[in-house]
Amino acid sequence: MKTIKNKNLKSLDQFVDEQYGKKGTKKRDNFEKGYEEFKLGFILQQARLEKGMTQEELAEKVGTNKGYISRVENNIKDVRISTLQKIIEKGFGGHLELAIKM
Amino acid sequence: MKTIKNKNLKSLDQFVDEQYGKKGTKKRDNFEKGYEEFKLGFILQQARLEKGMTQEELAEKVGTNKGYISRVENNIKDVRISTLQKIIEKGFGGHLELAIKM
DNA sequence: AAAAAAGTTGCACGATAATACAACTTTTTC
DNA sequence: GAAAAAGTTGTATTATCGTGCAACTTTTTT
Numbered sequence: 001m002k003t004i005k006n007k008n009l010k011s012l013d014q015f016v017d018e019q020y021g022k023k024g025t026k027k028r029d030n031f032e033k034g035y036e037e038f039k040l041g042f043i044l045q046q047a048r049l050e051k052g053m054t055q056e057e058l059a060e061k062v063g064t065n066k067g068y069i070s071r072v073e074n075n076i077k078d079v080r081i082s083t084l085q086k087i088i089e090k091g092f093g094g095h096l097e098l099a100i101k102m
Numbered sequence: 103m104k105t106i107k108n109k110n111l112k113s114l115d116q117f118v119d120e121q122y123g124k125k126g127t128k129k130r131d132n133f134e135k136g137y138e139e140f141k142l143g144f145i146l147q148q149a150r151l152e153k154g155m156t157q158e159e160l161a162e163k164v165g166t167n168k169g170y171i172s173r174v175e176n177n178i179k180d181v182r183i184s185t186l187q188k189i190i191e192k193g194f195g196g197h198l199e200l201a202i203k204m
Numbered sequence: 205a206a207a208a209a210a211g212t213t214g215c216a217c218g219a220t221a222a223t224a225c226a227a228c229t230t231t232t233t234c
Numbered sequence: 235g236a237a238a239a240a241g242t243t244g245t246a247t248t249a250t251c252g253t254g255c256a257a258c259t260t261t262t263t264t
Contacts, residue, residue, distance in 0.1 A: 039200070040183060040200055043200070043201075043202060044202075047202050054239080054240060054241085055240070055241060055242095056239090056240075056241085063223095064222075064223065064224090065223070065224060065225075066240080066241070066242090067223090067224080067225080067226095067241090067242075067243075067244095068221095068222070068223070068224090069241090070240095070241055070242055070243085071242085071243085073241095074242080076242095076243090077220090077221065077222085078182045078183060078184045078220080078221070079182065079183055079221075079222090080180045080181065080182050080183075080221070080222085080250090080251080081142060081180060081181055081182075081183065081186065082180045083221080083222075084183065084200075088202050092202065092204065093204070094202045094203050094204040095202075095203050096200065096201075096202065096203075097200070097201045097202070097203050098141070098142055098145065098186075098198065098199070098200060099145075099198075099199040099201075100145060100146075100149050100190050100194060100196045100197075100198065100199070101196055101197050101198075101199050102194065102195070102196040156209080156210060156211085157210070157211060157212095158209090158210075158211085165253095166252075166253065166254090167252095167253070167254060167255080168210080168211070168212090169211090169212075169213075169214095169253090169254080169255085169256095170251095170252065170253070170254090171211090172210095172211055172212055172213085173212085173213085175211095176212085178212095178213090179250090179251065179252085180250080180251075181251075181252090182220090182221075182251070182252085185251080185252075
């Protein structure tokens, strides 16, 4: 067992700029469509790294396997609200907050 | 077509107090477990009523049927993140915001 | 109190999330 | 640069959501 260093932690904005280019570019615009979902995986990954956990450790706490965690973090899978809550509560000891922004 | 009056709108806290009793009582404590999911349905219903929409009108905007909306508002069904986004975006013209609270 | 509108519930079917495990690839460690 | 750890991906199975429609109940309107 070891502690993961936080050197890879970066802000979402920073990450997106690097990965998809600045706002206004075609690639970035295309990306923006799937943004919310992407953000979810990113947030979960950030939370995990901040706690210094591996995907496998998180999986064990949540009661699933690392393959599933990997897919969620990479937005390969849509998730149910209850699953998201389970990950956050059991995995991080926090809770999910939902809001509708107008 | 008619406009629904907002007389039934009430705060979540008010509603929960009425329905489950004040904090500390056994019934209320039991309720707190499923709280977040309940809250989701409640929030969706509040948003709909604030817009003066019926379940059927919302369903049409979202591209589903009123039966499904009813079940979601009453927390009979778990929902996927993508479905929640669809309801909020197409139905209310807003967007979903997710956060992890520690 | 009858009619209309709104909301709930039952059932069936197709789509897909959740789960499990193993093999493979990438990253980190020594 | 070899070994170990971490992460990704393929495949199969099970559970459940999302959709559609109809019948029923409750609420609102006239």
